[in-house]
Structure formats: C-alpha cells, structure tokens
Amino acid sequence: MCGIVAIFNHDIQYEVDLKLLNKMNNSQNHRGPDDSNIWQDDGNKNIALAHTRLSIIDIEGGRQPLFDDTQTIGITFNGEIYNYIELRAELREKGYVFNTESDTEVIVNAWLEWHADCVKKLQGMFAFVLWDKKNKHLFAARDRLGIKPLHYSKADDQSFLFSSEIKALKCNDKISLALNSQAIEDYFSLGYILEPKSIYKSIYKILPGHYILLDQNKPEQLINKCYWDPLDYINVDSQNFDQETVQLKLNEAIKKHLIADVPLGVFLSGGVDSSALVALISQIKPEPVTTCSIGFDLLKYDESYYAEQVAKYFNTTHFETNVSVNDLSLVANVIDVFDEPFADNSAIPTLILSKTTREKVKVALSGDGSDELFLGYRNYQMLQLEERFRGVIPGFIRKPFFSFLAKIYPKLDRAPRFLRAKSTFQALVNNPITSFHRAMSIINSELLQQVYSYQFKEKLAGYSSEDEFKLLAKQVNHLPTLKQIQYIDFKTYLPGDILTKADRASMANSLEVRVPFLDHKIVEWGLGLAPKLNLRGSKVKQVLVKSLKGLVPEFVLERKKMSFTSPLDEWMRQIPIETLENKIFTNAFVNADIFNISQVKSLIEEHQNRQQNHGVFIWALLIFEAFLSKEESL
Structure with a gap:
C-alpha cells in the first residue's frame, strides 16, 4: 500500500517544481515509509510522478514510479491487484516483457x-496515475468500489495535481x-462528505469505478468516465x-487476498463477517x-468477549486493545x-485498532x-417493516394518522427499543428515501435547519x-425499495464513510487493510440477490449466515448483530458542559457564521440533561471546530 502524487500541465514549457513534488510526497x-521516489520526464518536464511505498509484494523489485520494459509507460500506484499472476501470464503470451515480480508492472503492460480498458481487467483495490510518453496521455483511475482514494485539483497555474490524500x-x-458549503451540509447531515466533493471547492475525489484521461495535445478536454x-x-x-x-466464491476471493510477502492478520470483532474470514x-x-x-x-458497546471466544475456537494468535472516554483527546488527530x-464515531477506535494491529502484522483483512x-x-x-405498512395502509390515511402519532408520541431515547416508536411514526409519514436519509443522518433535517444560521442557509440555496439520495434512487426506481437503498449505500455510505475510515485510519499507521467481501x-x-433471501423477519444476512453453517460456530451465527460504534452519547455526558x-x-x-x-447551546444542554441524545452531533461539532482551528492556524 502506498501514497501517490502526480503533477501535469498541458503547457510543455511548464516545469514541475520538484521541491513541491517532494513536499507533497x-x-x-x-502511507509508505519503506521507500520514496520521484520521477520527472527528461523530455517533458511538465509531468512528474512521485511515490511513497509500503512494501507488500516483490519487496525488492516493486519500486515506483515504475516503467514498462520499453520505458514509455510510467506509473505511480497504490493498492493490490489480486489477479496479477494470471494477467502477467496472459500478457507474456502476447509478447510483453516483465522485469519484476510486482503487480505494478502488470498495469503498465495492460x-x-x-x-x-485495462482497468476492466484488474481485480483488486487500486488508485494510480499513469503517464504514456508516446501518446502524451495522463491516465488516473480508481477501483470499482472506491477502496483506495484518489484526489485531484486544478491549480491557478493550470496544472493538474493528483494525490492519495x-x-x-x-x-x-x-x-x-x-x-464548499454543500460539503458542510453533507457533513452535518450524514457525518461524512458525499463524493466527488471534498470540504474544499477546488479539490475533488475521483469517483469509484471512474477514470480521468488528459491528453497533452487537447488541453481543452478532460475525460472523466465511469467504467x-x-x-x-x-x-x-x-x-x-x-x-x-x-463458500466457493468467498474461498476464491480470500485466497487472492492472502497473497503477500509479509505477515497478515484479521480485524476480529466476533461478529459473522470477521468470524467468517477467520474460519475460511x-x-x-x-x-x-x-x-x-x-x-x-x-460494556453495552464491547464485543471483545465475543472476539476472544472466536479466537479460542479457531486457535488464533489473538491481541486486544481498549478505548475509553480518555481517548477523546485524539479529536485533533482525526x-x-x-x-x-x-464524524464517524468509530474513527478513533479504528485508529487505535490499526496502531495495535500494525505492531503485529503489515496487512489486515x-x-x-x-x-x-x-x-x-x-x-x-x-425499511422492510415500514414498506409493509405502506403497502397495506393507503397514503391518504397513513400520512395524517402517523403524523398525529409522531407529533404526540414522546421521544424516548432511553426507553427499550420497542417503546421508541416516534421515529417509526415519522418514517411512515415520509416517502422511503426520505425515511432512509433520516435514518442515516446524525441529526434530523428539521433540527439541522434550526441550528444553521440564516447566512449559511442562503449559501446552501x-x-x-437528501437531494443526492433521491437522484440515486431515480436511477433504480424500477427496483424494490430495499434494492434502491442498497444502491444508495454502495454509492454513498460505503465509499464516503466505511472505506474512507478504513483507508485513512489504517494508512495513518502504515497498515494495509484488505476487504475480501468487496471483491x-x-x-x-x-x-x-433478492432481498427476501437475506432478510427473514428479524434475521439479516441469511445468504452469508446459511453458507457458514458447520464452518462458523453457532454462538456467532445466532448472536444478535452489534454495530462497530463507540458510546458517544455517554462519553459526551462525562465531559462538563x-x-x-x-x-x-x-x-x-x-466567525465561520454557519450556526x-x-x-446549538440548547441542543448541548438537552443532551447533557438527558432529555434527548445528541452525542453524535456534539462529536461532529467538536471535529468541525478542530478542523476550522487548524485551517485558521495555517
């Protein structure tokens, strides 16, 4: 796993500042403390590549930036290509020469x-920038699911810059x-920023499954294509x-994800997913x-006991670490x-887990x-339950009836789950996508509109x-609502939150994380898969669970799912107001004039007085303040 940097300008008179390139790298x-290199084209000083390397495959031969045997195709690459051995054999049959055993060299020949179309041949996680000296093409690509990051920007001097972070x-x-005001709205509603946006107006994320192609001979053209x-x-x-x-599909994927010349391990929670990895x-x-x-x-949030039980069952070499309220001092580190x-409240636990894991192995699944x-x-x-209600109760009855119940029913955050019906009543008033967006939000849209300043709401226009969720849903409106929601998750929450968290937290500790389920x-x-195959009443993931019968112990398969989250509501209450x-x-x-x-003070008081739970929103405020203060100090 690595960090990549590239600078390109269409003007052949432009010369990349190597001091800047080194600083960026x-x-x-x-991301890659094992090696660091830069390259600048002797004939075209307007293009330069840089690379910092975490050596995983072909430790001696895989140095980057790397060129093909003809010295015309150069690359800086972050990731792993799991089918590189098969691809290398296919390309050798076509006459291509290989000088290393690395997966990187497969990409340049591909x-x-x-x-x-070379990206369609690659099986793995990747982000790379490639320079074709002969055709004067710069090609930047990101893997299908967005496992690896790739950012880009166009500077005032018209140069294009690419980097991992x-x-x-x-x-x-x-x-x-x-x-970017819209990015701020994304953050405070969802806890992360929807891609391709970043917090800055001029910095973007290449979307998962996309590539950018720049042609030195066509400065007016930027091809940004979904593959x-x-x-x-x-x-x-x-x-x-x-x-x-x-099982066959999982086995095949996991075997490929075990390819490495360094020690590997597994993040083990004791749940079905990580236990399946350990079993296989x-x-x-x-x-x-x-x-x-x-x-x-x-204890309510602690799964370590279950992880220990799984570790004993499979006789693993097990290590455990802990996180407490005292680790909120890591806010600035986020x-x-x-x-x-x-604002994902599991970011700090993931950082701590990655640090401990890196002391034992270099790669974790x-x-x-x-x-x-x-x-x-x-x-x-x-959502499945709500859809059943929507299907049997006509809208002209459902909306006024549940609106009334939602209005009069108290919000019982501390009550047993079966008594917390207010949010369900509210959901039944809304359309399914609005209901889903509300469920994914760290604070509901009505409260958010109350805490925003008038000036900021004007900027948002x-x-x-929620608009982004609805646009995505329209693309799959021919499918059942559950499949629409699944599609939205794959396009938003998965790359923007889950995979962002995994990449940054692990790479901050020079640890490579692989995700076999996203092969x-x-x-x-x-x-x-039809939704009914996975959702059976209160049981979830039944396709996976049933496939693991006899392989994973029953105490794992029958245990109620716990989310990997931290007890923010209680942690926040341990801090004086x-x-x-x-x-x-x-x-x-x-002075940012956003709130x-x-x-905002009223919401904090409500939380500390245990009237309502706003712990995640308070956490988001703490993170945002740390960001603004750091920006101010630059």
Whole structure:
C-alpha cells in the first residue's frame, strides 16, 4: 500500500517544481515509509510522478514510479491487484516483457495492450496515475468500489495535481482552499462528505469505478468516465442460492487476498463477517491466524468477549486493545488523518485498532462491505417493516394518522427499543428515501435547519444531502425499495464513510487493510440477490449466515448483530458542559457564521440533561471546530 502524487500541465514549457513534488510526497510518508521516489520526464518536464511505498509484494523489485520494459509507460500506484499472476501470464503470451515480480508492472503492460480498458481487467483495490510518453496521455483511475482514494485539483497555474490524500494537494499554495458549503451540509447531515466533493471547492475525489484521461495535445478536454457501476448489476434476479456456491466464491476471493510477502492478520470483532474470514483463512493456511480486536470501557458497546471466544475456537494468535472516554483527546488527530471533517464515531477506535494491529502484522483483512452486500444493517430491517405498512395502509390515511402519532408520541431515547416508536411514526409519514436519509443522518433535517444560521442557509440555496439520495434512487426506481437503498449505500455510505475510515485510519499507521467481501466478482453476484433471501423477519444476512453453517460456530451465527460504534452519547455526558462549550465555541467556529449559536447551546444542554441524545452531533461539532482551528492556524 502506498501514497501517490502526480503533477501535469498541458503547457510543455511548464516545469514541475520538484521541491513541491517532494513536499507533497513526504506529506504522505505514513502511507509508505519503506521507500520514496520521484520521477520527472527528461523530455517533458511538465509531468512528474512521485511515490511513497509500503512494501507488500516483490519487496525488492516493486519500486515506483515504475516503467514498462520499453520505458514509455510510467506509473505511480497504490493498492493490490489480486489477479496479477494470471494477467502477467496472459500478457507474456502476447509478447510483453516483465522485469519484476510486482503487480505494478502488470498495469503498465495492460495499458499498452488494452489502453483505458485495462482497468476492466484488474481485480483488486487500486488508485494510480499513469503517464504514456508516446501518446502524451495522463491516465488516473480508481477501483470499482472506491477502496483506495484518489484526489485531484486544478491549480491557478493550470496544472493538474493528483494525490492519495488531500494534505498533499494543500502543499501547493496555488490551490484555493475556499470551503464548499454543500460539503458542510453533507457533513452535518450524514457525518461524512458525499463524493466527488471534498470540504474544499477546488479539490475533488475521483469517483469509484471512474477514470480521468488528459491528453497533452487537447488541453481543452478532460475525460472523466465511469467504467463500472453497481447500477449494471443490481437487480432481483437471484431467487435462490446454495451453500457450496457461496463458500466457493468467498474461498476464491480470500485466497487472492492472502497473497503477500509479509505477515497478515484479521480485524476480529466476533461478529459473522470477521468470524467468517477467520474460519475460511484457517482452512487455507496451516499456521494460526493472527487476530486483533478492540474493546470499550462501556460494556453495552464491547464485543471483545465475543472476539476472544472466536479466537479460542479457531486457535488464533489473538491481541486486544481498549478505548475509553480518555481517548477523546485524539479529536485533533482525526483532522490530521482525514484532512477534512469526518464524524464517524468509530474513527478513533479504528485508529487505535490499526496502531495495535500494525505492531503485529503489515496487512489486515476486514469484514467491511458485507453489511451492504448481504443487507446486514438494522436500517434495512426497519425499511422492510415500514414498506409493509405502506403497502397495506393507503397514503391518504397513513400520512395524517402517523403524523398525529409522531407529533404526540414522546421521544424516548432511553426507553427499550420497542417503546421508541416516534421515529417509526415519522418514517411512515415520509416517502422511503426520505425515511432512509433520516435514518442515516446524525441529526434530523428539521433540527439541522434550526441550528444553521440564516447566512449559511442562503449559501446552501436549498441544497440538502437528501437531494443526492433521491437522484440515486431515480436511477433504480424500477427496483424494490430495499434494492434502491442498497444502491444508495454502495454509492454513498460505503465509499464516503466505511472505506474512507478504513483507508485513512489504517494508512495513518502504515497498515494495509484488505476487504475480501468487496471483491468485485462477489459484489456483482451479490447485488443480484433478492432481498427476501437475506432478510427473514428479524434475521439479516441469511445468504452469508446459511453458507457458514458447520464452518462458523453457532454462538456467532445466532448472536444478535452489534454495530462497530463507540458510546458517544455517554462519553459526551462525562465531559462538563462548560468544557464542551469552551471547546466548541471558539473564535474560528463562531466567525465561520454557519450556526445559530444559541440553538446549538440548547441542543448541548438537552443532551447533557438527558432529555434527548445528541452525542453524535456534539462529536461532529467538536471535529468541525478542530478542523476550522487548524485551517485558521495555517
């Protein structure tokens, strides 16, 4: 795993500043502390590539930037190509020469053979920038699911810059750092920023399954093309499945994800996904699997006991670490790692887990992606229940009736789950996409509109992150609502939150994380499963669970799902209200003029007085303040 940088200008008289290139590259050293190199074309000094390397495959021969045997195709690459051995054999038969055993060299020869279509041949996680000296083409691509990041910007001097992380682009003072108001709305409604936006107006993320092509001879042209989309595979064609087929697919993917010249391990929570990885790896590898888990100081959120039980069952070499309220001191570290506001409350636990894991292994496998693929989230269950109500109660009765119930029913955040009906009543008033957006939000849209300042609402001009959800739903409106929601998750939450968290938290600790459930062949198959196959009453992920019978212990398969989250509501209440307010309402925060300060204070008081739960929103405010203060200090 690595950090990549590229600078390109259409003007052949332009000369890349190598000091700037080095500075950008060094800012990402945590992504690849094993090696660092830069390259500039002798004939075209307007193009330069840089690379910082975490050596995983072909440790000696895989140095980058790397060129093909003809020295015409250069690349800086981040990721792993799991089918590189097969591709190398295919390309050798076509006459291509290989000088290393690395997966990187496969990409440059694949470009020579298939040009832009080379990405369709790659099985893995990747982000790379490639320079074709002969055709004067710059090609930047990101993997299908967005496992690996790739940012880009156009500077005031008309040069294009690419990097793994935003911090590298910020090294160039010719890039505007004006904040994006729509990105701020995304953040405070969802806790992350919807791609391709970043927190800055002039910095973008290449979308998953997309590539950018620049031609030195056509400065007016920028090709930004989608080469893969879940849209092409999501349907309800598969009405049945068999255990053997599912296990075969998982086994094949995991075997490829185990290819490495360094030690590997598994993030183990004790849930179905990570236990499945341990079970299948234990069948493949003769030596004990290395597993790492994290526990919390509040028992309600702590899965470490279950992880320990799974570790004992499979005789793994197990390590455990813990996180408590004291680790909220890491707020500033979240900004350093993510480069923009990011409010997922499991970011700090993931950072701590990655640090501990890196002390034991260099590569870790994670169960990320399984919940999206096999409908494992509680939101899917709730939506299915809501849809049944919508199907039997006409809208002209349902809306006024449940609006009345939602209005009079108290919000019982602390009550048992079956008594917390207010949010369900509210959901039944809305259309399914609005209901889903509300469920995914860290604070409901009505409260958010109350706390926004008048000036900020003017800047938004009516924009809401819900608009993006509705646009995506329209693309699959021929499918059942559950499949529409699944599609939205694959296009928003998965790349913008889950995979962003996994990449930044792990790479901040020089750890590579692999996600076998997001092997694109498994995803293409899984997107065709009918919802009824995975959701059976209160049971979720039944395709995966049933395929693991006899392989994973029953105490895992029958256990109720716990989300990997932290106890933010209680952690926030352990902090005095004066401390919170002093930390949030700094000059940088107040002067940003985004919030009605008195309204925000009211929400904090409600939370601390246990009237309602606003812990995640308070956490988002703390993160945002840390971001603004850091910006002010630059």
